[in-house]
Amino acid sequence: xxxxxxxxxxxxxxxxxxxxxxxxxxxxxxxxxxxxxxxxxxxxxxxxxxxxxxxxxxxxxxxxxxxxxxxxxxxxxxxxxxxxxxxxxxxxxxxxxxxxxxxxx
Numbered sequence: 001x002x003x004x005x006x007x008x009x010x011x012x013x014x015x016x017x018x019x020x021x022x023x024x025x026x027x028x029x030x031x032x033x034x035x036x037x038x039x040x041x042x043x044x045x046x047x048x049x050x051x052x053x054x055x056x057x058x059x060x061x062x063x064x065x066x067x068x069x070x071x072x073x074x075x076x077x078x079x080x081x082x083x084x085x086x087x088x089x090x091x092x093x094x095x096x097x098x099x100x101x102x103x104x105x
Contacts (some may be wrong), residue, residue: 002045003100004086006100006101006102007101008074008098008099008101009072009073009075009101010051010072010073010074010097010099011070011071011078011096011097012081012095012096013070014068014069014073014085014089014092014093015047015067015068016036016066016089016091016092017064017065018064019064020091021080021088026085027041027069030083034077034084035073035077036071036078036081036104037071039070039071040069041062041069041070042070043066043067044066061069063076087092093094
């Protein structure tokens, strides 16, 4: 049960490779169609996945790097977003968990 001044929500973190998805289209869809409060994309400098180490120097930061896509909202919207991401980037690793969102009073 949430404490006073908070709303139950859900957080999601998606790990994927930059080349696996049209990032601008995905973020736009999550914001405009799903209606998420916000989406943050973090570009990793290094990551391990599928028995490979993905790394980049400052020279090739525009390459195929690991990305972390992170967002939170109510559980219905987060689950809808995850379903869409699975269609767009089936190889993505996705984690989600319950959280308390604090009111903007």
